[in-house]
Amino acid sequence: MKRYTIFVITENFIGILNRITIIFTRRGINIDALTASESRIPGVHRITIEVTVTEETVIQLVNQIEKIIDVIKAFHHEDSGVVYQELALYKIPVSRLDGGLEKIIRDHHAKIIAAEPDFVVLELTGHKEKTRELLELLKDYGILEFARSGRVAVAKRMLTIDSFVN
Amino acid sequence: MRGADIVVRSLIAEQAEIIFGYPGGAIMPVYDALYDYHDQIKHVLTRHEQGAIHAAQGYARISGKVGVCLATSGPGATNLITGLADAQIDSTPLVCITGQVAAHLLGTDAFQETDVMGISMPATKWNIQVRHAKDIAPAIAKAFFIARSGRPGAVLIDITKNAQVELEEFNYSPCQEFRSYKIHHPVDLPAIQEAAALINSASRPYLLFGQGVVLGKAEAELKFFLDKSGIPAASTLLGSGALSQEHPNYVGKLGMHGNYAPNLLTNQCDVLIAVGMRFDDRVTGDLSRYAKQAKVIHLELDPSEINKNVKADVAVLGDCKESLATLTEAITGKKHEAWMAKFRALEQQEKEAVVQHDLTPTKAGLTMGEVIHQINQYKADDAVLVTDVGQHQMIAWRYFNYKKTRTQVTSGGLGTMGFALPAALGAQLHDYSRQVICVVGDGGIQMTIQELGTIMQTKAPVKIVLLNNNYLGMVRQWQQMFFDKRYSFTELDNPDFIKLADAYGIKAQKVDERSSLQEAIEDMLIHDGPFFLEVVVEKEDNVFPMIATGCSVEEVRLH
Numbered sequence: 001m002k003r004y005t006i007f008v009i010t011e012n013f014i015g016i017l018n019r020i021t022i023i024f025t026r027r028g029i030n031i032d033a034l035t036a037s038e039s040r041i042p043g044v045h046r047i048t049i050e051v052t053v054t055e056e057t058v059i060q061l062v063n064q065i066e067k068i069i070d071v072i073k074a075f076h077h078e079d080s081g082v083v084y085q086e087l088a089l090y091k092i093p094v095s096r097l098d099g100g101l102e103k104i105i106r107d108h109h110a111k112i113i114a115a116e117p118d119f120v121v122l123e124l125t126g127h128k129e130k131t132r133e134l135l136e137l138l139k140d141y142g143i144l145e146f147a148r149s150g151r152v153a154v155a156k157r158m159l160t161i162d163s164f165v166n
Numbered sequence: 167m168r169g170a171d172i173v174v175r176s177l178i179a180e181q182a183e184i185i186f187g188y189p190g191g192a193i194m195p196v197y198d199a200l201y202d203y204h205d206q207i208k209h210v211l212t213r214h215e216q217g218a219i220h221a222a223q224g225y226a227r228i229s230g231k232v233g234v235c236l237a238t239s240g241p242g243a244t245n246l247i248t249g250l251a252d253a254q255i256d257s258t259p260l261v262c263i264t265g266q267v268a269a270h271l272l273g274t275d276a277f278q279e280t281d282v283m284g285i286s287m288p289a290t291k292w293n294i295q296v297r298h299a300k301d302i303a304p305a306i307a308k309a310f311f312i313a314r315s316g317r318p319g320a321v322l323i324d325i326t327k328n329a330q331v332e333l334e335e336f337n338y339s340p341c342q343e344f345r346s347y348k349i350h351h352p353v354d355l356p357a358i359q360e361a362a363a364l365i366n367s368a369s370r371p372y373l374l375f376g377q378g379v380v381l382g383k384a385e386a387e388l389k390f391f392l393d394k395s396g397i398p399a400a401s402t403l404l405g406s407g408a409l410s411q412e413h414p415n416y417v418g419k420l421g422m423h424g425n426y427a428p429n430l431l432t433n434q435c436d437v438l439i440a441v442g443m444r445f446d447d448r449v450t451g452d453l454s455r456y457a458k459q460a461k462v463i464h465l466e467l468d469p470s471e472i473n474k475n476v477k478a479d480v481a482v483l484g485d486c487k488e489s490l491a492t493l494t495e496a497i498t499g500k501k502h503e504a505w506m507a508k509f510r511a512l513e514q515q516e517k518e519a520v521v522q523h524d525l526t527p528t529k530a531g532l533t534m535g536e537v538i539h540q541i542n543q544y545k546a547d548d549a550v551l552v553t554d555v556g557q558h559q560m561i562a563w564r565y566f567n568y569k570k571t572r573t574q575v576t577s578g579g580l581g582t583m584g585f586a587l588p589a590a591l592g593a594q595l596h597d598y599s600r601q602v603i604c605v606v607g608d609g610g611i612q613m614t615i616q617e618l619g620t621i622m623q624t625k626a627p628v629k630i631v632l633l634n635n636n637y638l639g640m641v642r643q644w645q646q647m648f649f650d651k652r653y654s655f656t657e658l659d660n661p662d663f664i665k666l667a668d669a670y671g672i673k674a675q676k677v678d679e680r681s682s683l684q685e686a687i688e689d690m691l692i693h694d695g696p697f698f699l700e701v702v703v704e705k706e707d708n709v710f711p712m713i714a715t716g717c718s719v720e721e722v723r724l725h
Contacts, residue, residue: 011346014295015283022288063470069292069312072346165345 033150084153088131169299170195190238193265195330213616219249224592240278255579259318291319299332316349362496372435377404378442400428427512455718531704549601554586554610557639584613667698674698
């Protein structure tokens with residue numbers, strides 16, 4: 001089993017996400033992360049799905065996704081074939097702050113993006129391994145909440161979606 | 167005009183001749199519109215929405231056109247789901263239109279509201295909800311295009327009640343393409359050359375054909391390929407009829423209850439050519455021991471079927487009508503007499519071990535096989551066989567003499583009991599003059615027996631042959647073979663079917679001994695109108711050959 005990123009280029013129609021996820025639930029496959037956004041072309045959406053499966057399975061998944069009528073194109077890549085980023089937010093109670101936190105923030109290049117009377121929110125962008133590492137350290141500071149986005153990714157391959165859209 | 171009129175006008179524009187349906191609150195405006203157009207489009211009122219959709223499937227399979235089905239919201243729509251799933255898995259083109267509560271009530275648990283979009287999504291090729299009259303005609307145009315093109319399938323359009331009563335201009339333009347839907351794959355010439363090279367150097371090539379040949383209208387191309395190549399060919403369940411069984415290369419049927427030689431020799435061929443079939447588990451048995459010795463060539467329209475179950479050494483993506491013709495040109499003509507003789511020798515073994523028992527039994531009890539055998543003696547060449555699911559389905563398929571294409575209607579992929587009676591009605595309504603023979607079991611017929619009412623009302627001259635063993639026979643066979651004869655809830659106390667048919671005004675006859683079988687079948691087939699023939703058959707007879715679950719094709723058993 002390997003980690004794959006599946007890109008789905010699709011029409012922006014109601015229910016399309018449901019049709020895509022059905023393909024995973026039918027086979028009992030858990031989606032590790034999923035993000036959806038508009039693309040460079042108006043009316044065309046892109047969905048990025050992270051999944052850990054065998055190569056054989058990912059090919060079948062992509063074929064079945066591409067079979068969905070309103071899907072324009074689907075591809076899969078290994079981690080080495082994409083440039084990707086994730087964003088994590090950490091909510092820390094003010095009562096637990098001490099001098100050690102400064103070093104952690106500096107070492108990880110994290111940012112404080114909000115400060116309230118009761119808590120501060122740190123932001124870190126990076127791969128899962130990196131955001132998880134910070135989470136472990138912040139457990140000593142009584143972390144209140146942790147949220148991480150799905151993968152935002154672009155392919156390394158020099159291929160644009162225009163050729164599929166027209 | 168009203169959205170409801172647009173619905174009907176759009177169906178007429180798509181040359182729909184017949185709608186199978188059932189009215190209800192949320193679809194009433196469309197029914198009101200149908201009242202005005204009854205001279206341009208027929209509507210058949212079934213007795214249940216499941217009956218309507220199976221009838222539409224039967225119609226679609228025989229006519230090659232899109233079956234159309236109409237139902238109301240809520241329970242009307244949910245009753246369609248089995249038929250949608252059945253049509254989708256068997257690639258049957260359907261457009262189903264359901265009424266829906268008014269748009270402002272969506273999501274509020276209004277009366278007869280159900281999330282049809284959500285429920286039907288996994289069972290359809292495409293579905294759409296229409297909430298404005300202006301979107302109705304484009305949705306119907308797209309629906310027909312999607313249902314019939316590429317690999318055909320089931321499509322559902324959910325139309326809210328407000329859209330049916332809104333006023334809008336009617337402008338219909340058929341849909342011919344849209345950017346996300348690519349169905350034309352030009353024939354891959356290098357793949358054809360590679361396939362031809364494999365075929366030309368093969369000493370034991372073997373061809374399997376499925377319903378793709380029928381859907382692709384490639385029957386003639388298949389025949390030319392076989393004529394030239396001399397390659398033995400076997401059919402899947404749904405492929406039956408694509409090639410006349412009298413063709414010299416035809417060697418039989420594949421799968422769990424198919425013929426002996428076609429299954430066994432799958433593991434002895436050196437090149438396996440699969441045309442328009444999807445290597446269903448009922449065909450392959452244990453995949454890890456399926457045709458491992460062979461190079462596989464797969465001619466297939468649906469890219470997601472390639473390498474799904476069986477890895478193809480050469481995949482020829484595209485319409486088999488084109489790819490088969492191109493491949494035929496690229497191969498050299500041959501005969502494979504020694505290889506063909508192997509099939510014939512095993513066929514002889516099957517005759518002695520199985521067919522004799524089934525067709526010329528020595529015991530008093532009637533067999534299902536001899537009933538089908540008698541039907542063969544009197545049926546027309548283009549008679550349609552419609553079957554339900556179970557022992558009778560496998561026996562009828564095994565022994566029916568398929569001579570023409572589109573003579574077979576059965577529930578293959580989904581295995582839907584209750585399919586046959588309404589499907590036969592639909593097939594018959596496509597052409598009153600065609601012989602439609604509906605072979606059913608006593609279990610399945612009772613799942614949709616209310617459709618005798620529709621047969622009565624339409625006077626569709628369907629010939630119903632009930633093979634009654636007072637058992638859910640296929641389940642009982644498995645209980646006998648794999649569950650120590652523990653016959654758990656498979657025996658049926660049945661009604662008097664003859665009285666029941668009589669109550670519906672359908673001529674009926676019961677046969678329980680061999681001496682009266684032949685005459686009864688003759689009478690049935692010449693009768694002008696529907697006929698119900700009940701044949702009491704041996705209670706505990708089994709279907710063989712058989713590949714038990716988890717076994718390999720080469721472990722096909724004769725007893």
